[in-house]
């Protein structure tokens with residue numbers, strides 16, 4: 001039978017008589033599984049009509065509205081490869097990606113058009129999505145409004161017959177250095193992540209309502225908001241705007257989601273919000289998950305006591321599509337990333353690829369069937385990352401005596417201080433456990449003798465002050481020494497109002513090193 005992912009994730013529910021179930025809602029519109037099937041058939045037909053054939057790429061530069069799943073699944077239905085990308089990228093990066101993947105068209109949220117227009121110069125077809133699905137005349141001849149584009153496609157467009165191993169979509173992974181890399185994922189990987197993490201850790205059920213503050217263009221958000229709910233015929237609430245704490249709390253109160261996907265920075269900001277309380281405003285919240293970077297223990301514990309729900313912290317990667325190590329509902333150890341998700345294997349290796357002993361830091365490598373096929377046109381990088389069945393993550397981890405994995409930092413961010421490895425993350429975690437600290441980022445800086453020592457950038461909580469003046473820095477240094485060891489304390493502490501982050505909330509330490 002056809003292993004095109006759209007058959008299992010979308011059409012199956014209609015065939016089983018569940019077409020009337022709600023699949024997606026955004027602030028303006030909602031979509032049942034039947035509506036989704038019809039709209040994606042139109043989208044596939046419209047691509048065909050526009051002469052965009054099998055395996056061509058189309059870039060999705062979309063906010064989270066119901067046009068996102070229509071374009072993503074419509075392309076997959078046609079055998080065309082959707083490439084969702086981050087809506088916050090600079091015009092230069094968008095131009096690079098559009099060229100790199102040789103996009104045949106772009107589907108773009110209309111509010112982004114003006115700023116990103118120079119990146120789209122060479123495209124023949126631009127499909128503009130207005131947030132509320134309404135119509136405004138397009139600016140030029142090659143630009144079509146989303147509904148007008150859909151109308152050009154016959155709803156009888158056939159679904160491309162695809163094996164599970166055919167590339168279905170790409171994501172772009174932006175490391176701390178170098179140009180973003182096109183990560184090519186196959187149809188079968190979507191189902192694998194849904195049947196492993198989605199079913200066994202998130203524990204998603206047909207009656208769930210999911211809300212992912214992490215956006216659908218990111219692998220974490222894509223699983224949370226699109227594939228996991230669709231794997232069981234559940235529904236998703238989409239928030240097109242930036243997930244500020246106030247916007248998130250509004251969604252929680254309005255839609256009462258049962259599941260919530262966030263990232264540590266957002267959980268920290270929500271905890272600092274005066275309106276945070278039981279269920280974070282939802283009367284039905286039953287499970288929260290976190291990824292993107294390691295969740296400091298203190299944030300998990302405070303969330304548990306204020307909101308009344310645990311946060312299951314895990315780690316995934318764009319290359320592995322979703323989370324492969326995680327805490328789970330019956331096995332939570334705050335401060336750790338948990339243990340391998342059933343279906344995945346993980347090990348830690350030293351620089352000679354030998355297994356590290358328990359407690360010894362090394363690179364995390366992982367095996368599981370959702371690994372990407374490779375990077376597009378980046379052979380050397382593909383060979384470093386995808387070695388046989390194992391994917392090298394570039395993250396430094398230790399496994400403790402009880403088998404729990406603990407994040408130490410990116411491989412290239414670990415600090416050797418006085419001959420001993422220091423994890424920037426461990427120092428950051430110690431700092432945020434101080435009541436005055438909201439967030440922190442730690443990098444290595446050379447002292448007057450040219451030796452590397454930790455330096456911290458710190459955002460203070462509202463109301464926290466250096467009072468009496470000059471006392472807070474020594475207090476924070478003493479706190480870190482006491483918690484994690486005297487040699488690990490930050491020799492310099494700089495108070496800042498914000499930290500450089502990726503769109504998904506990961507601290508960009510390399511940008512702090514440039515300051």
Ligand code: 3SK
Pocket residue numbers: 218219220221291292293314315316317318321322323
């Ligand atoms: O950063 C993560 O932990 C993550 C999780 C799921 C999917 C993708 C990523 C990068």
